[in-house]
Amino acid sequence: MSSAPVIEAHGICKTYAGQVVLSALSLQLQAGEVLGLLGVNGAGKSTTLGILSGVISPTSGVLKMMGQNPYQRPKVVQRLLGYLPEQLPLYPELTVDEYLWYCARLRGVPSNRCSVAVKDAKHLCGLSSEGRRLSRNLSKGFQQRLGIAQAIVHQPKLIILDEPSSGLDPEQAHSMRELISSLGEHRSVILSTHLLADVQAACSRVAILAKGRLVYDEPIGNQGTHRGMSQLIVQLKKTVTSSDLMRAIPELKSVHMHTDGWLLKFRSSEISVDKIARCAYENQWGLGAIYPPAQTLEKTFLSVISQDNPAVHQESESA
C-alpha cells in the first residue's frame, strides 16, 4: 500500500454569496490517523467535511484524496469514502437491514457480498439485534449508530463523521467514542465535534478551525509546546513580588500567583528558559523548578480561539 496521505488539501476556499466560509484551508491526513476537527459553531467544520466528502464543491483549491484527484476520478474516491452528515440521512420507512443493504448497493458492493457487509457493519456498530426494526422507531443513539453503519458498510478507507455524538446522552456518547476509536484502528477517520472529550478519547490528532481558517493542527499530547503557549510556571523559594519579576524580566506580559508557583506569561512565544534561570540566579530567588503548565485540550482550544475572538479571550483570562 502506498504511503500517500489519505487527504491532501491545499488552499481550499469556499464562498457563499460573497461571504467567505473557508479561506485557504490546507490539511493533511495520514493513513491510520483519527483527526478531530474542533471549532465553534459557524467556524466552517461542516463545510470542510462537505468539501472533503464531495457534497459541496469548493470555490478554489487543490484536493487529493487517497492519492487521486476526486474531481477527475470521483467514482474511485467515493468508493473508498464513507460520510455521515450532521443531519442523519435516514429513510424512516425502511428497516435497518433494508437501509444498509441499499447503502451497500449504492456504493457498489456486489450483491453476493452485501449480506456479509451489512452484518459486519451492524456488528461493529452494535446494531446486530436491530436489523428488522424501522429506522424511525429507533432511539436517537441507535439512529446515530445506524448513520455510522451506513458510512462504513462498504469498507471505506476514509470515514468522515460530522458531529457523530450530537444529541446523545452521556452514556451513548461514551459508547460512541469507543466505536470511533475502534474504527480508527483500521481506517482513517476525520470527525468534527464540539465535545472536547470525544477528541481526547478517540483522536490521534486535533485541528481547530476558527472563522474559516485552520488555526491549530497538532497531535494529541503536544499541546503544551505550542508556540501560542508562551507560559511557564516558576517555583521560587525566596519571597518576591510580581513587580520584582516584571522589572527583572522585561519580556514578561503578566505575572500571576499560581497554586504551584508563579505563572509567567510572555509577550513573545520564544521562551528562553536559560534566561529566566540566569535571572533567578542573579537575583538569588532560589529557583526550585521551571516547567510549562500542563495544558488540557480545553485550555488549548480556548486559547487558540481567543486569539481570534476577544470575547473568548476575556473569558479565558478571568478563568
Add this chain to the structure above:
Amino acid sequence: MSGLLAISRRELRSLFLSPVAWVILSGMQLLSAYLLLAGVERYLLLQPQLVNMSQPPGLTQFLIARFYAPVSVIYLLIIPLLSMRLVSEERRQNTWVLLLTAPLNSIEIVFGKLLGLWVFFLIPLGLNALMLLGMTVITPIDTGAVLLATLGAFLMIVGVCAAGFFFSTLTRQPVIAAFALYCFLLFLWLSGNTTRDDSAIFYWLAPHKHLESFYSGLLHTGDLGYYAWFIAFFLLLSVMQTATMKGYQQVPSAYTGFIKSWCFFRPLRFVFVICLAAVMGYFLFSRDHWQIDLTATQRNTLSEASETLLKTLQEPISVTVYTTGQTAPRQAIESLVARYQRVKSDMVLSFVDLGQSPALAEQLDIQNSGTMAIRYGNREERLQQISEASISQALYRLYRDQRRKLVFMTGHGERDPQGSANFDMSRLSQRLTQNGFEISAQSLVTSPQIAEDVDVVILASPRYDYFPGEMAVVLDFIRRGGNLLWFVEPGRPLHVEALAAELGVKVLPGVVIDQSASLYGVDSPDFALVSQYPAHPLTTDLRLVTLFPQAAGLVIQPHENWQTTPFLQTSQGSWTEVNAAIHPQTKQLMGEIRFDADTEERAGPITLGATLTRRYAEREQRIAVLGDGDFLSNAYLGNGGNLSLAQRLFDWLVGDDGLLKIASQSPADSRVALTSAQIAVLGGLFLVLLPVSLVLAGLIIWWKRRRL
C-alpha cells in the same frame, strides 16, 4: 449500473411501503374502470346508429377515445404529486447526501430515480391495457391499437416524470416543485387549446395533442419525435442540474458557465432555455413525417379499394377546402389528402378563405366553413364530413360516368326500398345512394316496361303472385341480358314460378337451422351464419361473418349457357328443418327442431346464395339468387358483415368488379354482444375486486410494518 438499480428499487420500495402508492393505484383503477365500463355501456347504446356511419369506429377505438384521453389527464394530475418528492423530499430528509457521495454520476442518479417512477406508472398503465385486452375473452379487441395507446400514454408519462424531476431539483420544497410542474403542464395544455390551427407552435407544444395519433392507432413519426424531444430535453436538464449539485462532479463547462455566469434572476434562465429548446424542437419535428397504421383494419391507411379507384382515375383531381378564418384543421386535412397524393400525384389540394371574400361564398353557394369540393373532369362533389371513406366515395361517384340504376319491383308485397319498417330496406337504399346508385321502385302494373338503362332489377321477397303479363316483362328483361337480384323466403310459395323454371332454381323445403350460430351468441337456432365463403369474386377477402335470419336452402340446376357458382354456404352443423314451421304472424319458429335424415331434410352445407352468369352481347349477364332477404332489411343490415356483403353484391351485379373492395370494411370489433351478466362480471372484477385488493394489499403492508 448496480447503483442505478439500487436507487430505482429503493424508490419503488419506499412508494409501496407507504400507503400512498396503494391509494393512488386503487383510485386510478377505480376511475379508469369506471370510464371503461361507461364507455362500453355507451357503445352498446350507440351501436345501432354506428352501423350507419361510413367508417364506424370499432369498440376498441371508441373505448380508447373515451377512456385513454381522460385517463391521461388523471396521470398528468398524479405525476407531480409523485415526482415532486424525487429530489426535494430526499433533500429534506437529507438522504440526498447518500446519492451525492455514492460512486455514481448524475446520469445514473437521474435515471435510477426516474426508472423507479416509470416502473411504478407501468402498473396502472398495464392494468388499463389488461382490462381492455382481457375483454378479448368475450368480445373482439384491436390489440395493436390498445398497445399503441399504451405506448403513447407511457411516453407522455416518461416525459412528464422527467420534467417533474427537473422541477424537483430546483427547490427543497416539494410543494413548490409540484406547483411549478402543474403550472408548466397547465400552460402547455391551455396553449394547445388556444388555437385549432395545428401547424402553430403552441399547438405543437401541447403534449395531449400528440397523443391523438397514438390513440387513433397511428404510429406517427412527428409525434414520436415530439416525445423524444420532450423526454430528451428534460432528461438533459435534469442531468445537468443534478451535476451542479454534486461536489466532485465536473459539470460540462458550457452549462456551468451558463448557469453560473448569467447574472439575472435564475428561474428566468430556465424559462429561456425551455423556450429555446421548444422552438428548436418545433422546427425539427413538426415538419415532414410518416406514419404506420397499427390498427387491425388499417383504418388510418388508404384502403386498397381507394387505391384501386385512384389508379382508374385518369384525369387530375382538384380538392378545394373552403374555410372561414382558421377554423379548419388544416394539418389533418393535409395529411389525409397526402395519403391520396402518394398514389395520385396530380391531385391538388388548396384552401380558400371565404372570410376574405364573402361574395365568393354566395357565388359558390357554400354555407358551411370546412366544405370540401372535389373536382374531377367537369363534375364536382361537395363534402361536409371529411374522411377517407367520404372522399373515396365522392371520387367513386365522380368516376361513374353515369349513375347505376337499381329498380325494385313493387306491387306484390315486396320489401320497400324507401320503407322504414324492419322488413323494408331504407337503410340499404341510403347506403347505396351514397355509393352512387340511383334507386327507384317500379310497379309493372302501372308502367309495364323496364327501361333500357336499368342495371339491376330486384325482386325482394314477393308475397303475392306476379300476373302472367308482369312475369313476361321480367322474363323478357332477363332474356335481353338484364341483371337480376332475387331474394327468396322459406316456407312459402315463390310467387314467380316461371322465373324459377327459367333459371333452374329450386328452393329446399323448410328453414335453415344452424348450430354454429350459438357459438357467436345468437340465441335463435333459425339464424344461419356464414363465416367461410366459397371462392367467388364477390366474396374475395371478405372476412366478416354474415348473418341470415330464417333463410331457405337453394339448389340450382341451370340450363345451358348459364354457369352457376355458390357464394354463400352454411357450415356442416346445419340442416333444413321441415318439421318446425315459421308462424305467419309472430315469425317465430314453432315445433320440434331436430335433424331427421329420413324426411326431406337436407344436411349442411346448404347453399344460401348463388350467382348465375352467361355471356350475352359481348358482356356478362349477372344474376344473384339468395335464400333470404332479411339480412339486408333495416333490422339486420347492421349485423356482422351484412352491409359489406350488400355493397359487394351490388357492385358485382352492376359489373364494377375492380371496385368491389371499395365498400368500407367495418372493424371486427364493431359487433359487440355483451350480456348484462358479462358486464356485471367486468364491473365486479375491474370496479370492485381490483381496487379493493389494491387497498387491502396496502393496508396489510402498513399493518405488518407499523410495529417493526
